[in-house]
Amino acid sequence: MEIDPRRLRVLHAVAVRGGVMEGARLLHLTPSAVSQQIAQLERETGVKLLDRTHRRVELTAAGRLLAARAERIERELADARRELAALSGRAVGRVVVAAFPTAVRHLVVPAIGRLAVDHPDIELSVVDTEGQAALRELRTGAVDVVIAEQDAALASASASASAAAPAGTGDRERRTGIAVRTVLEDEYRIVVPPGWAARIRTVADLAAVPWIAAPPESACGQALARLAAEHALTPRRAHVCMEFPAVLALVEAGLGAAVVPLLALAGVPQGRVAAAALPGVGHRVVSVHHRAGAAGPEPVVAAVVGALVDAAAAAAGAGAGDAGG
Structure with a gap:
């Protein structure tokens, strides 16, 4: 049985996004192309991967099994990219950052300038998305980094609730694979x-x-x-x-x-x-959210986060004048 790993990636996208249409958006493909890839994967494996009898397409037990394997393969590939970057000393790749407008102006744009000098092989793409929509895109892989904001009082209350949670439920980063860093x-x-x-x-x-x-x-x-x-x-x-x-x-x-x-x-x-x-x-509180495995984020993501941290420090150091005094 020959399984094309590229088709496993398509199946994984359908699994994490909850449907063919959303999976197609994540992969920048047409829904028809995604359906064709899944159909070919079903022929390769000889098992049904999608249940199409309901109004919403769902993965079968075999589909869920293969999607889980695909996720492990994605993690292995991320580790390989990390190790290659360590050997070469270069961070190469595309990173999609979701941010609100003031963060784009004062953090992302300066970060792009820093990356152009320090990591010219990184291509940074900006998406004007924020709030829960941006965090959902991060969890499902459509974006790599999210710059988020929250009133400090609410952030403090959330942190206190997390600290008071029972053992084994309080470490959000370990549970979700999302790292959060306050930058400003x-x-x-x-x-x-x-x-x-x-x-x-x-x-x-x-x-x-x-x-x-x-x-x-x-x-x-x-x-x-x-x-x-x-x-x-x-x-x-x-x-x-x-x-x-x-x-x-x-x-x-x-x-x-x-x-x-x-x-x-x-x-x-x-x-x-x-x-x-x-x-x-x-x-x-302005914070940077990104995916991170046990060994940390991928090198390209780590480089972008570092540039955003530096830009935030510069913005805080420069200060913003109070208009009107």
Whole structure:
């Protein structure tokens, strides 16, 4: 029985993505091509690998067995690439990074410049995807690195819950094969139209103003919800906006206040908006997520993560000026 390992990779993609269509997207193939590869693999093995009798295609017991073997083969190939890179001293390959816009601008773009000098054989591709969608793409192999954000208070609560979990369930990295590294703690500022600054002295002064709110799942959305709970406020979310340039434009137009991180204020002209001098607003945690086996990440991924860490350190060292003071 001859089994083509390239077809095993197709089967593995269908398994991890939960269907032919999603597996095809992961491999950048057409669903028809994936179906043809699976059919050929069934002829090679003489067993049925997909159950097509349901509305959703599912793997048979034989399909699950082969998909598990394919996963082991992928790990062996990753180890081989790691060992070859150690021998040659070169990191070669393509790495897909998913990130939110401010991370692309302030972390990924500088990292690309560093990689061009230190690792010219690495091809870095950027995808503007974030949140749970990006982490799902990481788990299923569509992206290699995810830059994520979270309100620090929530991150601390998650870490405490993980530390309190029963033995054998708390080590997320060992359980999932996903490594997480905090690279930046980015302080928040509450920004208001310049004409409002003189009358904003406490968070209570913001009780009646309209807000340009971020989506609830974003770090700034989480921060606004936390501040509302801490100060017994009910923010009037007059606008909901994700992109910081648009948020700042709305604030400048006098349409409301907003919570933004310092990184979003980098390069904003003085006086365009005013940063209210309020203590205790908090910060967001920016972290890098990537797959890692027992021996660590693949060399190309390790090089990209290192460049992102350096870019984050440079961004933190440079600081972001508070627009409006």
